[in-house]
Amino acid sequence: LRVVIPRFQQLYEEGAAGQSKLTQYTRYLTIALGLLNATTLVSLARSGQLLPNCQLPIIPDDSIVTTILIIITLTAGTGLIMWMGELVTEKGVGNGMSLLIFTSIVSSFPGSLGAIWTSQGPGTFFMVLVIGLLTVAAVVFVEQSQRRVPVQYAKRMIGRRTVGGTSTYIPIKVNMAGVVPVIFASSMLYLPGLISQFNQPQPGEPMAPWVEWINNNLVRGDQPIYMVLYFAMIVFFT
Template sequence: MLSTLRNAWRIPEIRKKMIFTLLMLLVFRLGSAIPVPYMNKDAIKAIFESNQGGLLQFLDLMAGGNFSKFSIFATNIYPYITASIVIQLLTIAIPSLEEIAKQGEEGQKKIGRYTKYGAIVLALIQASGYTFGLFSGALETTNALQTSIVIISMIAGTAFLMWLGELITEKGIGNGVSLIIFIGIISALPAELINMYKMVRLGLINIVAVILFAIVALLIIAAVIAIQEGERRITVQYAKRVVGRKMYGGQSTHIPVKVLMSGVMPVIFASSLLALPQTIALFTKGGVSEWITKYLTPQGSVGVWIYSIFNILLIIFFTYFYTAIQFNTVEYAKNLQQNGGFIPGIRPGRPTSDYLGKVVNRVVIVGGLALAVLSILPIVLSKIFGMNVNFGGTAIIIVVGVALETVKQLEAQMLMRHYKGFLK
């Protein structure tokens, strides 16, 4: 990874993209320091201290610390992620949306627009919930205009992050939205480590449990790298063709079917959806909040198991869902047939499509299950050993996965420029 970054830095065009990406992420971190007006910071701090090791800490970790600071990015990029899940599911369910999605680049622009509208609506609901519900005790407004400014500030923060993510994807390196989540989680890591060190010093956590958790974290990192790099190679043979006096084709190659084509998106999507019950628990009071906390969140005695089961099911579902979008077996089989390619022992056309579908399904289930188990393992271990660790499997998988995907994009761009230079 370090050698890739060093080699990429030497290429002027890629260096500009890397610098641009770093500057945009710096803008995100600077924006995280801008507080929402008319909010009492001491009251917000008191709310977080009263919920030490609870739901707020996990949501704050995924928001990159913007939640506890109650900055303009308090609602973060997650309304956009939730909206994109909803729109993609509706695209399958509603024929008119499916037709729009098939209209090429213009259709994708329309779908992107609908996603942004949905994100703004969700950000409005979330910002209103924070203002009038969870943090109503910290609100220091005297009229409707000031209250509107509080809500609009958070909605504008989410809209800005959507724009920033697209800008990074277009002009920088890597997926902009994933990098924003990545840098947010990374920024919270030092505080988490310091907090764990203090708890060990005070005797609140057993040092053996911390060492065990560190070993599990290292194993998760190694496993994520192995899954991301793993692939099943399907041999493809191209038939010989005589054109004039020359013979073309006859070579053998392979189709690389990645164990994890979807990357870390299933984990991001699953964590975004599973955060909804936790958010609702924060907005409600009394019996409803207690029931949600006990049965639907990892902080509950029963909820940790229900949460883990739903986490596994959602990650596997989104792994299949994203793979189906990225790898269309029917189109792949058609392209192979048109170019004179075939899989040895498999007839072209429908049999090839069925065979590719069977292989992809077998590979995907391995990747999905592995991701799901790795994401819940630290949660279960934390519950068994009585550790309040927010930096769990989900955060580790996202960080490692995004880092690997970004480095791969760098390698792809370096390879492309190498070939360009060769052709010149």
């Protein structure tokens, strides 16, 4: 967030006090987003739009007490994950949230690769595996790349001696923004689909044109408009 919001960068540069405030702001924002996400999931579950093919009610008791309890439980789970991420970071293992996200993504690899092997055959399986490894290698290469700006120090006379005249460089990362632009872009593109979920028509009613347009162009990642907007947002946030 420091890359996108200058105020957060100022707090980070203020030292321990500023970083403490920044941590508190991040926690509040995380809980707020968790509350919003939990409310959305419960609303979709109550309306039957969360799992359209499910014939049984996801929440049999949709009373206000049960709804509030589910929302609080989901939000508490967000707080628990945030605490676990901070704990991993404090122990020096690495960036806690990044490791948790990485673990969540990697955990789906065996099932996905197994499905590719079963449905597409070993040829496609090994091709996907090679492409994945090359993609990881390219990402690591770009992430670790530096542009070295040369710096030349002028010579100085101190007494009868000549000192200085050395040369060095300033390392500047090629990808200074990291993964923040990708996360922000995907989050922004998630909002139109979320809004359309709240405006789905009842059975027998026609769908609004703008909702249909969002469902056709901004929900799936294989649509041209989605790809163009995704690319443009990544460049913008970078």
